[in-house]
Amino acid sequence: MYEKDGILLPLEEHIQNVYEIGSLTKTFTALLIAKAESDGKLSLDDRIDRFLDMPSPADGRAYPKIRNILSHTSGYKPYYLEKGMAQNHLLGRNDFYGITKKQILERASKITFEKESDFPFEYSNFGYAVLGLVLESACQKSYTELVNDFAQNELGLAHTRIADGTGNLFGYWDWRAEDGYIPAGALYSTIGDMILYAQLLLEGEGIFSSCREMFFEIGPSKEKSRNEKLGIHADRIGRAWICDEADGFFWHTTAVPAALTATSRSVLQTKKAVVVLSGTAPSFRIPATLIGTKMMGEQEVMKTSESLIPAFP
Helix, strand or coil: EEEHHHEEECCCCCCCCCCECCCCCHHHHHHHHHHHHHHCCCCCCCCCCCCCCCCCCCCCCCCCCCCHHHHHCCCCCCCCCCCCCCHHCCCCCCCCCEEEEHHHHHHHHCCCCCCCCCCCCCHHHHHHHHHHHHHHHHHHHHHHHHHHHHHHHHHHCCEEEEEECCCCCCCCCCCCCCECHHHHEEEEEEEEHHHHHHHHHHHCCHHHHHHCCCCECCCCHHHHHHHHHHHCCCCCCCCCCCEEECEEEEEEEEECEEEEEEECCCCCCCCEEEECCCCCCCCCCCCCCHHHHHHCCCCCCCCCCCCCCCCCC
16 A cells, blocks of 8 residues: 555554545446346346336336446446436536436436337446436345345455445545435445455356346447547447456446456466455546556556455465
């Protein structure tokens, strides 16, 4: 761990710092979908109108399937402008603050597509907000209850929870209890919990085996081209996770300064994971995603900051 000016700090003193993990929340949402699927509560090929109170699509149009929302190939945009978003932005607040579940449902009920099809990859926070509503309907519990219980009681991640405004750092995003975008990015966690989470990903047992399922190829785009210039490859997409086929690992990142990459077959044939959690802005110097992917290519993974997980045996 490092602080200002690169001063090395003891890991033990900072392992329980509480960070926002932002869009890594989507990987938990995807696991909850896998769990509900395993329990027979839903199928990936179900359309969302099986679970949500929506008007019947007209003229042969269709609502998206769970599989496509999971993999950002549903046709949904990254988000849809709602009342309150502009004010949030002007106030320097989380853009999604105060956008309710009711607003998400009303918006989703108005969006249908000409046919059931796989759209090009487009990262969608809105899609994961919809998945949160699907989970609530299928499991008859609030998303916050589902994910807190899952993380803490089933996975043993004692300090991983939906944002509640408490923590020992600063600058946390504000959220309200009924906010619709919570399933897309409202979890808090610690480096200790993220180490345990990475271990579960590497072991790949039970529903964690689903994390390596890749559904669709990610086609050319400006964003993909920019990432590839930095050595970050996005080749295929599955249940939230993106696969770098060239280097043999899967990864996820977020708009807050956090990223997680993991593989069970690196060039060294060793299990390895890297987590980056930072207290700086995502645009500050070197992005977390770049640090994580570069570390995956190192022959030895260093024990450094509140950020990097050593290689697992």
